[in-house]
Amino acid sequence: MAEKILLVDDEPNVLDGYRRTLGREFTLETAVGGQEALALMEKAPYAVVVSDMRMPGMDGVQLLSRVKTQSPDTIRVMLTGHADMETAINAINEGSIFRFLNKPVTKDMMAKTLTSALVQYRLVTAEKQLLEQTLSGALQVLTEVLSLVNPAAFSRAARARRYIHHVVTSMKLGNPWQYEVAAMLSQLGCVTLAPETIDAVYKGDTLSPEEQAQYDSHPNVAYQLLSKIPRLEPIAWMIRHQNRAVSQSENTELPDIRKGAEVLRLVLEYEQATHQGASRTEAAHTLARQNSEMGPEFFAALVALDPNAEEGQVKRCSIDELYAGMIIQQDVQTNGGSLLVSTGQEVTPTVISKLKNFHARGSIDGYVKVSSAKSTLSFVKAASS
Known part of the structure; x- marks a missing residue:
């Protein structure tokens, strides 16, 4: 799905002009004023938000500051016909502006800015996704190591x-x-x-x-x-x-x-x-x-x-029938009394390998009690988001 760009101005004819000149190159949506823009952002995310500076009610600095809070990954661009140092400083400090453009902006300049903003958005989101996957993987490794040791x-x-x-x-x-x-x-x-x-x-x-x-x-x-x-x-x-x-x-x-x-x-x-x-x-x-x-x-x-409410249906099945996501419902011990897998532990590929190895050596019975209760590791996905 193509990343969406939201253009915000208090003049509808200006927004119509953007759609005519840039609508074929980019996936554009428009909003008349800051309140309408924020309402649209409640419904769906945008990769880039471009806002005019001078608007009644809520100016561009206020809007992009709200955008930063509501959607930190969204890239923010400011347009103004009143370029002064104080406005630029406020826009950069409060809204973390990616680009600050003086009107009138040519079609080519706007297209280049939007392209650069989309590239920046992809870099930010790709890095975030990598960090989330790394954190999720680290949590899974730590919990599984604890379950085995x-x-x-x-x-x-x-x-x-x-x-x-x-x-x-x-x-x-x-x-x-x-x-x-x-x-x-x-x-x-x-x-x-x-x-x-x-x-x-x-x-x-x-x-x-x-x-x-x-x-x-x-x-x-x-x-x-x-x-x-x-x-x-x-x-x-x-x-x-x-x-x-x-x-x-x-x-x-x-x-x-x-x-x-x-x-x-x-x-x-x-x-x-x-x-x-x-x-x-x-x-x-x-x-x-x-x-x-x-x-x-x-x-x-x-x-x-x-x-016991989350246990689900408890059944006795062979080790060969185990699959990831099941929950152990009875301690699995070796013939010598050593605990291998504890009640409440989630079945993972590593747990299955461990049980198969001990069963092959004749150290445990070939059957375990399990249920299909909710995974104890399901929290990991939320942790990384």
């Missing part, structure tokens, strides 16, 4: 993600993908811990001082890994503070991130309590008594989620 930790992270997804959806919190990614990567630092330590923690057993110190350090391990990845710095901060309450004086310049850390902490504590046998209501009431910052809506959302 420490299935129990991955299973806990997957359960926490389901709780957080329900909470942020119910409460309509902004940037929900950040909360979900934080939950899914919250146990990443557990790759440094012995499986026995993880099992003891999840069962509620008492740890030795050395084991407790090791476990307490896992959020910081994850922070050190994730803070090096662009766009994940806020998530790394949330994860770093998952084991303690965050005071309102901390990170006050980013209150949403501080709130995210508190949501993650409470969800993980709730997951731990219910996993160890507490009822949903009992676990939520205990946390509510200990926490004055999160309102009753948060705890009501936790209680409302049935952790």
Whole structure:
């Protein structure tokens, strides 16, 4: 599909002239004034917006500043018959103008400007797409590594993600993908811990001082890994503070991130309590008594989620019948008792290869319990957008 260009002027005859002279070379749409332009942008994106400077109601600087906020990737061009230094400075500073053209503009000059603007738009969007694909791939690798190295930790992270997804959806919190990614990567630092330590923690057993110190350090391990990845710095901060309450004086310049850390902490504590046998209501009431910052809506959302509601139909199938996207519904252990794949883990090509290898060696049975529940890795696409 050809990229669309929006031309904005308060004089319809000027817009008609643009359509006649440039309509065959470019995909053009026109708007009479800034308000009409913004209304059109609500319906569909534009690669380039060209606006006249002097318009009643909303001038070109105001319009292109709004365009920048509403559609940052759109390339912005300003036309004016009143070229003065102050106007140019305001247009560049407030609207991040790509080109500033003095009227009258010849057909050739306008065509060259539009062509250059489209090239710039393609460069910006191509780089953005590459970054998004890189981030998406990095998140998938990290979560899959966790699922292979420490299935129990991955299973806990997957359960926490389901709780957080329900909470942020119910409460309509902004940037929900950040909360979900934080939950899914919250146990990443557990790759440094012995499986026995993880099992003891999840069962509620008492740890030795050395084991407790090791476990307490896992959020910081994850922070050190994730803070090096662009766009994940806020998530790394949330994860770093998952084991303690965050005071309102901390990170006050980013209150949403501080709130995210508190949501993650409470969800993980709730997951731990219910996993160890507490009822949903009992676990939520205990946390509510200990926490004055999160309102009753948060705890009501936790209680409302049935952790088994998303399981779908559970069936027993052979390893050869597995396909990506299924969810493991029963721990897969070797004949010697080692955990290979944990309940709640998503089946991926790597998981299938792992199970086939162990089955070929006679270390596991050839059947597993699975369901077709929603993928635990589906949050990755939203994270990169």
